[in-house]
Amino acid sequence: MKPYCIIGQNYRVDKEMIKEYCSDRINYIQKIFPDGEKYVRILDTDKITGKDVVLINTLYPRQNDSFIETLFLIDSLRRTFVRKLVVIIPYLAYSRQDKQFLPGEPVSAEVIIKSIREAGADQLVVIDAHNPQSLRSFNGCTINVLVSDILVNKALEYVENPIVLAPDKGALKRVEYAAVKYGLEYDYLVKSRDRITGEISMTSKELNVHERDVIIVDDIISTGGTIALAIRHVKKQGARKVVVAASHGLMVGNALEKIKGAGVEKIILGNTLGIKHNDSTIEYVEVLGKALELLS
């Protein structure tokens, strides 16, 4: 039997897809008390007692508020005596603070993940976690859903015989996953980041991009600095069209201007966030379905 689904109110999903994968959609009330405290209440709780439930809630925008809302929804569901509770977090906030880069820092990703477990989630599903190793702190069943194949497949509509590039070696796995699937050449750029100033630099590396189309694949586009730098870097080495593909397009501040200014052809983004940017350069692709499919 298909699970019941509860979907975060900030996250817009394809209704047809929900029909395909869920027995029914369960709604909830949300409000903010005058003092600023968040309140949630799940409706039709009698429908889900003893049943499997999938909660889908993304952690962007308003990471902290969305996190609290997620914990409260999990707690409510547990008190409703659901059978199995799977939590899908399309975008896991704080995932880049995945280790102590400097003494005295928290590992924020682990704090978030452990709290979700402690609140009562049985299984955690994340779309393209920045560092899949972080999911181990859940101490239970987790799935990291790679979607770079979906993104690259869409990007292929705009380029010919491209080389697929990761903006740094850490992102190579997700590039490899997509490139191998479609028989494409792939490589990575060499990025270094100053942990204090946060400044990013790209050192030269021989890349087979001369007079080639390029797809740059990353997990998160935040301020767009890394991606803009990568585009300029490959353009300087003679690349033709450059398409950028990212699972999570936060596009903070003037990120879009920066990336367009660097000469991007198209930006392909997954629909993992509670916001969408309206711009003809950006194209969103549906990636949540892959997570739901894995559960069915």
Add this chain to the structure above:
Amino acid sequence: MKPYCIIGQNYRVDKEMIKEYCSDRINYIQKIFPDGEKYVRILDTDKITGKDVVLINTLYPRQNDSFIETLFLIDSLRRTFVRKLVVIIPYLAYSRQDKQFLPGEPVSAEVIIKSIREAGADQLVVIDAHNPQSLRSFNGCTINVLVSDILVNKALEYVENPIVLAPDKGALKRVEYAAVKYGLEYDYLVKSRDRITGEISMTSKELNVHERDVIIVDDIISTGGTIALAIRHVKKQGARKVVVAASHGLMVGNALEKIKGAGVEKIILGNTLGIKHNDSTIEYVEVLGKALELLS
């Protein structure tokens, strides 16, 4: 040996008091990344490895952000290998959602408390928890610091031979605690709240307030509705001066105007929050010292 203390940057404490109870104060850096994620980093971590540490962080204002900050600080401290970690939360947000009032609701207080434990706190100290029973979900050593005695002691400067009143029966314990200590008469009002509309009403009850001064003691003043109603109620029954004393004075919106409009003489508040209200009717009293004293 006295513990090392880390104090939330939003919370202002008396420096002399910190000197009295702490070996040293440890500082931390705090910033918000462009995408909205919070970052903390504890400085001088070499000082506290193997040592006892007290973290003091209140959860008002900006409950959700302060909660995340608290979890991150706890995680950082644990990774610094401190010996024992005591967390003092002068104001515990979400403490009023301490049970399921309606099906489908979370018990938000327990979610907050469990997360603090899971992040790595050994001991939790809360000043005047709304429902001390909630602290049991910490599943470890907890202390609920009653401070109504300190508040009432200050209130006594403004009234003569008062009767001390709780605005509802649930608040009677904290009133009793203070009244017994100072040999004062005490009683409670009968309040009822509509769980759907949130509307509060006070039913008549024979109170010995005629031509008497009154101290009304509560834990939290939020929108001030309950307190204003209580003041009007006792004034109608012939009370003379009415002083209000509360541990946590959120004073949301026009709470102050409401309470002053009802004819309050003085409002005594604990210094448990990250904000203070400037008004000659309000007097703050230091209550954190009692929590620190209990630990020493």
